[in-house]
Amino acid sequence: GAVVSQHPSWVICKSGTSVKIECRSLDFQATTMFWYRQFPKQSLMLMATSNEGSKATYEQGVEKDKFLINHASLTLSTLTVTSAHPEDSSFYICSASRLKETQYFGPGTRLLVL
Amino acid sequence: DAKTTQPTSMDCAEGRAANLPCNHSTISGNEYVYWYRQIHSQGPQYIIHGLKNNETNEMASLIITEDRKSSTLILPHATLRDTAVYYCIAPSNDYKLSFGAGTTVTVRA
Numbered sequence: 001g002a003v004v005s006q007h008p009s010w011v012i013c014k015s016g017t018s019v020k021i022e023c024r025s026l027d028f029q030a031t032t033m034f035w036y037r038q039f040p041k042q043s044l045m046l047m048a049t050s051n052e053g054s055k056a057t058y059e060q061g062v063e064k065d066k067f068l069i070n071h072a073s074l075t076l077s078t079l080t081v082t083s084a085h086p087e088d089s090s091f092y093i094c095s096a097s098r099l100k101e102t103q104y105f106g107p108g109t110r111l112l113v114l
Numbered sequence: 115d116a117k118t119t120q121p122t123s124m125d126c127a128e129g130r131a132a133n134l135p136c137n138h139s140t141i142s143g144n145e146y147v148y149w150y151r152q153i154h155s156q157g158p159q160y161i162i163h164g165l166k167n168n169e170t171n172e173m174a175s176l177i178i179t180e181d182r183k184s185s186t187l188i189l190p191h192a193t194l195r196d197t198a199v200y201y202c203i204a205p206s207n208d209y210k211l212s213f214g215a216g217t218t219v220t221v222r223a
Contacts, residue, residue, distance in 0.1 A: 103211060
């Protein structure tokens with residue numbers, strides 16, 4: 001149990017375009033989902049927390065207008081990187097938890113912006 | 115999160131037990147200790163968590179000292195697939211996970 005999927009697993013896009021990443025909890029209802037970013041040779045950094053049906057809470061320094069998060073159902077959250085630039089190239093990872101219990105992570109999405 | 119301190123790296127032999135220490139001297143009474151690992155280019159994998167008592171599951175054992183200021187993750191029979199970065203985290207009441215540098219564990223044949 002506690003399986004979280006992400007789609008796509010990797011994406012290449014042109015600078016200025018928008019990219020949507022999906023995060024799904026496959027076998028449990030996720031009341032809270034988290035989005036992280038990881039640059040090469042660095043640790044994971046929390047970007048935002050989203051509760052189902054509520055607006056996401058962003059960490060300091062993360063632009064909410066650039067990284068749009070939607071958590072419309074108990075099994076799906078999406079992260080949209082708007083007007084992507086090369087510096088947004090990173091490994092994006094989501095996690096999901098039920099009722100503030102253990103977080104389970106997705107496999108990650110590698111984004112390359114050219 | 116309570117601050118946690120882990121060794122930067124450690125090696126262990128395949129088939130032997132791997133003991134990974136973590137110090138969390140500022141942990142409060144209701145903060146759990148969580149362990150995750152991240153294998154290269156993958157999302158973190160949950161291993162185990164505990165509050166006061168020792169815990170065991172199919173992956174590992176977690177030994178927490180009586181004063182809760184430190185803990186040890188034990189991989190009973192390390193395999194090459196256990197090579198990963200291991201993170202010890204004590205999230206605060208907001209349940210956010212703060213990932214430090216972790217311990218890079220290399221299992222050698």
